[in-house]
Amino acid sequence: MELEAILGIRVPIIQGGMGNISSAQLTAAVSEAGGLGTIGTGTMNPEQVERLIKETKQRTDQPFALNIPISVNRWSEEMLRIAVQYKLKAVSLSAGNPAPYISYLRDNGVVAMCVVSTVKHALKAAAAGAQIVIAEGVEAAGIHSSFETTTLALIPQVVDAIKLPVVAAGGIADGRGMLAMFALGAKGIQMGTRFVATTDAPFSPLYKKRLLEADDTSTIVIGRSLQKGRRVLAGPYTKSIKAQEERSITPVEFQQATNEDRHLLGALEGNEEEGYMNCGQIAGLINRVLTVRELIDSMMEECDIRLKEITAIRKSKEQG
Incomplete structure (x- = not known):
């Protein structure tokens, strides 16, 4: 099914x-x-x-x-x-x-x-x-x-x-x-x-602005040394956590530094000095703020167009 x-x-x-x-x-x-x-x-x-x-x-x-x-x-x-x-x-x-x-x-x-x-x-x-x-x-x-x-x-x-x-x-x-x-x-x-x-x-307008400004190197992984990896936008707070981790950070300290209160501060309030914003590596592809419907419709349309292009290339090669 x-x-x-x-x-x-x-x-x-x-x-x-x-x-x-x-x-x-x-x-x-x-x-x-x-x-x-x-x-x-x-x-x-x-x-x-x-x-x-x-x-x-x-x-x-x-x-x-x-x-x-x-x-x-x-x-x-x-x-x-x-x-x-x-x-x-x-x-x-x-x-x-x-x-x-x-x-x-x-x-x-x-x-x-x-x-x-x-x-x-x-x-x-x-x-x-x-x-x-x-x-x-x-x-x-x-x-x-x-x-x-x-x-x-x-x-x-x-x-x-x-x-x-x-x-x-x-x-x-x-x-x-x-x-x-x-x-x-x-x-x-x-x-x-x-x-x-x-x-x-x-969410915070700053969160969206950071996504629009992001490139392929704009995220970092914190917590890797503790096997608690979390991918986030690189910002003042997350960079400080990364620096602390490189010096030595305990699991309890990391948990406190990345709890949901810190998440809310970053994502909802745009506070990059005291909070963080989760972010995938794909952020560098984001260049427009759309409605959800516009986004989904455009993705489905692009998927269909790309598939037709690939099919046309294959047919062209088969024909010679």
Whole structure:
């Protein structure tokens, strides 16, 4: 079954979980444009997440998902109950072992998606009953695996290893990237950073400005020495963390320096002196702030155009 049919969506595009900066406005906009919007639970408590779900349902009657980072959110089991209670279409499980939770979701009619960064974890997710696997490369924003496999290398290996629909994440921002992932065998894509630079994202104008100014070297990875890598925009605060890490930083100090309060300061308030902004390597491709609908429509159109161009080149060569 195709990804769109499983999730009840029109286009094979999923919004990545954005932790505590998740908003009903952006989630609903993605779903209204035909994709699968996502609320990331981050470290939020059940009451906060319920409010977001209710507001999202007021804004759209289209399917959307909940992302639960298992080892990050201490209310993970309660989040599962909430997803079932509000009849959400899907839940993506990340940052931990999803196996204990998959059957509960499936038994209650919620599509179980698992975010993985290795073939080994994809196989385990499939064996545990996942219906969709989201394979995320190291190019992606935010927390990533210490294995640091790139999306280009990861996707075809995961596709070859399992028989489930695979969604590609990390390093995708336009129709060209989408088409490339389809060529590797993915059935859809997941994006986070590109959705930040939209008019529907209620984030700091400075955050969006930094994305428009970014080039291919504008992100750094902090926490690598602790095997807690996080890809962020290079700024005063993140550079200071990087410098501290090079001198020596404890896991507790790093956790405090990168907690969700610091994330909110950077992403929502534009405070680069005391907070950080998650950012994928693909930021250098972002040169316009569009509505979510304009972005998704333009990506689908570009994907089709590029495919036709490739087909025409092949036919030309065959003819001689």
